[in-house]
Amino acid sequence: MKVGYVSPMSIAAVNGGLRTQALMTTKHITSFGVEAKLISPWDDMKAMNLDLVHVFGASIENVGIVDQVKAMGLPLALSPVFFSNRKAAFIKRALKMERLSSAFGSGIRSDFSVKTELCSKADVVIPNTSAEADLIRDGFSIPNDKIQVVPNGVEQKFAEAQPQLFIDTYGLKDFVLFAGQAGAKRKNVIKLLEVASDLDSPVVVIGSFYKDEYGEKCRTLAEEADNVTLIETLDHDSELFASAYAASSVFVLPSQFETPGIAAMEAALAGSKIVITEKGGTKDYFDGYAEFINPDSSKSLLSGIKKALEKESSDTLKNHIFKNYSWQRVAELTANQYKRILA
Structure with a gap:
């Protein structure tokens, strides 16, 4: 199984948890029948003959690549790496108001809207905690059977x-x-x-x-x-x-x-x-x-x-x-x- 991995460019400058999660996952997943390919903006993804793409980060940086993955007909796994101190009910209301305002052509998108879109397009959404899973399910209205919690790891x-x-x-x-x-x-x-x-x-x-x-x-x-x-x-x-x-x-x-x-x-x-x-x-x-x-x-x-x-x-x-x-x-x-x- 050949899997392409995508992370936001910002991890090149910020050596934080998202970078660690992406690098450690791709390092160890080769033990389980996966050929890992790190995708950069300079790669021709269509020539890589991928079976699946895994995107780290439900951020606006990844909207374009997710659209291309879906256009190619490839299955998509998404690790959102998301949390908010806002309650799920607040997020749901905010998204509803945004949809209503967009009918009048505001053209403004919230971070919640971007994350909802990316989670909706994924074939599996992989949060790190049950609290993250709850927000994605109840705030973004993502079906529960699409969400599978996989914990973070440690060296x-x-x-x-x-x-x-x-x-x-x-x-x-x-x-x-x-x-x-x-x-x-x-x-x-x-x-x-x-x-x-x-x-x-x-x-x-x-x-x-x-x-x-x-x-x-x-x-x-x-x-x-x-x-x-x-x-x-x-x-x-x-x-x-x-x-x-x-x-x-x-x-x-x-x-x-x-x-x-x-x-x-x-x-x-x-x-x-x-x-x-x-x-x-x-x-x-x-x-x-x-x-x-x-x-x-x-x-x-x-x-x-x-x-x-x-x-x-x-x-x-x-x-x-x-x-x-x-x-x-x-x-x-x-x-x-x-x-x-x-x-």
Whole structure:
């Protein structure tokens, strides 16, 4: 089975979860009878003799390629990588109003409308969490039998991470850690920096801030707190990055939402305790194992971190993630969906 893979061009500039999901899926899916072909804008897709196309991201960048895939008569798998803090009923109403206004020739399309169109054209829609699936079904009115949840995965190498390299390099251990796209407002690092001075533990933020108002405010908060260390983005594949996870006591993702937060899964494999947003489907992966926080509440975040710091270390979450969320398992489940729509 020859499958073409499409991702938005933006992943070339943003090394985030979408890029990781696409690369890890295509890397491991070859073990399950799939010949993976990464499609670039320069390729002649018609000459590739594909059996199926898998698109990552229900974004406006992918509208054109999806139309071409359908025009060629190829089956389409779509990983929307979507979440909204809006309720499904709100999304449904917004789409109805947009359809009504379009009758008067407004020509304006919302992000919800684009995502609905792409999900409607797919033969299978593959969300990462049950919360994402619920929004797609109830907000976009996509038939339930077209939606198949396949979880995100994590590289199992993080289970072997050792703390000493980071301790030797920075002189820090047993700290509260954030690692990721620190400059992205959705990641809500500013909330962590606002409560940092109320913590007795060091706080480490690994990630780059943009040179904008938000980034400047975050840097100022970090400078004002005497227990915060800012570290520019580290190579995700480096031993030092993995060592940071292992050297931390608690890993925090205070994001507005996560689906589900690959960095938290990596940190959990390395033995860190997890504090994570309650929004976006994180409970599919971490329920019963992590402290969940309201990302809009500093009080909730501070309480969650303090509870996690007081917990005894345990391998329970590490073993749970290792057993259930390998990229091999994700690839196998994804390949099964290809076979289903090709049957």
